[in-house]
Amino acid sequence: MRDTLRTALRVEALLWRRSTVQRVATPLLLGLIPLASVGITALARSGAVAGPGAAKLADYATGPLATTHLAVCGQVLAVALLGAGGFACAAAFGQPLADGRVGALFGLATPRGTLALARSFVLLGWAAACAVLAVGITLALSGAVTAASGAPFGLDAWAAAGRALGAGLLAAGLALPFAAVATVTRSPLATVGVLIGLVAFTQLIVVVGAGAWFPYAVPSLWTGTGGPQAAATVSPVALGLTAGVAPVAIVAVVHQWRRLTDV
Amino acid sequence: MTALMLDDVRHSFRGRAAALAGLSLRVEPGQVVAMIGLNGAGKTTALRVLTGRLRPASGTARVLGQDPALLDVAAARRFGHVVGAPLVASELTVTENLRVAALLHGLPDADVAAASAAAVEALDVGPWSGTRAQSLSQGNAQRLGIACAVVHRPTALVLDEPTSALDPRGVVLVRELVRSLADGGAAVLVSSHHLDEVARVADRVVVVHEGRVVGELEPGGTDLEHRFFAMVLAADSTVTTSTEVVA
Known part of the structure; x- marks a missing residue:
């Protein structure tokens, strides 16, 4: 089992490194998230936005500069990694089922369940690495901006960075159920449709005030997207439940791939 | 049997x-x-x-x-087979595909290079060894698919x-x-x-x-x-x- 898992991880890592989705998504995540974090904060503090836009940006217009950069980073990561991870699962699990390539994975010395496990680990590892690097780049960018402006870079900024990283890792794990969705639908487009529907449903859950217990709302609320009061309602138990989604999804998709038929 | x-x-x-x-x-x-x-x-x-x-x-x-x-x-x-889509990834080169196929078919690391080389020779896909599968002609892609299915003999x-x-x-x-x-x-x-x-x-x-x-x-x-x-x-x-x- 250990040898076949090692083989599957090598193969899946190579396939993911070469995939078009990875090649497009990685630079977008690592470029846009840090730029958005610093850019939105700068825009909010520039006074250039008036009206409803200014009200939306009001939370970022005051407070310690570096802390705000990293709070925005966490909020963007919570959504961006769920989206990117969902697309990744749609491509990696749904496309081979849609075009029939999965048929070649039958009767191999490396079992399909092991390949699905390795594929899940690779996607999770990639998304987690993107979260670490995006927070790291944002930290470096924020450090440069605060140093240039003479603003302090205090402990609260490091705490915000930790929360941003936590939200990113949670969002990465929340994407894994879309591997199971892709396996059921056998369609990458249908999987993306479910992803979009879930994001809309999450908004509804937040509007009715139940977001603190809905895993797909937890990372965003925890990083302050709904304001400090909403962030305070997210309990450690809710964070634990959210973190538990990924292992359950992995077990489910491995079971699905072991039992695949009619491909 | x-x-x-x-x-x-x-x-x-x-x-x-x-x-x-x-x-x-x-x-x-x-x-x-x-x-x-x-x-x-x-x-x-x-x-x-x-x-x-x-x-x-x-x-x-x-x-x-x-x-x-x-x-x-x-x-x-x-066991080996090609029924419909072969064990080929379009983003990988011919050589990479053969090595991946050899690994997935359970060949030990030490045997992968030799087995891949033998399959390249058997199906005569050597001139395209560094070419990505997605760039191959239909015929050469079919040869590669068969090579990947038999790389472990x-x-x-x-x-x-x-x-x-x-x-x-x-x-x-x-x-x-x-x-x-x-x-x-x-x-x-x-x-x-x-x-x-x-x-x-x-x-x-x-x-x-x-x-x-x-x-x-x-x-x-x-x-x-x-x-x-x-x-x-x-x-x-x-x-x-x-x-x-x-x-």
């Missing part, structure tokens, strides 16, 4: 007539068996059952004595239309490969529409019609096409007569 076996396999897809209606066949070690039939006869469905990709409604499938959907690692290391091999996109040179290469594997003791089941090619490579030719084997033809001779159509017509008339008797 029979290497490849289907016994009284039956299956229907929702809303359609029976795709397999009691199909049975056996391939012994060292044999090349060709399965021929009209479009929709059930050849590919039978091969999907034999490769574990489709659980039949009833009947038995065996690869090296095991249920193909539940092959253990030892049996899987001796399987003792049971299933190929669906292996020469459908090949030029005459490719056809000869695949024929030589199939014969060399069988001469080495492998059981090979090939589905094909190329009757002249089948006549050259097969030890036995089974005719599949309306989801079952309706007979066998001698592979030799020049009139295989004529004998094939005669057997299919005879099978049709038998079915028609039975229906009339029942009515």
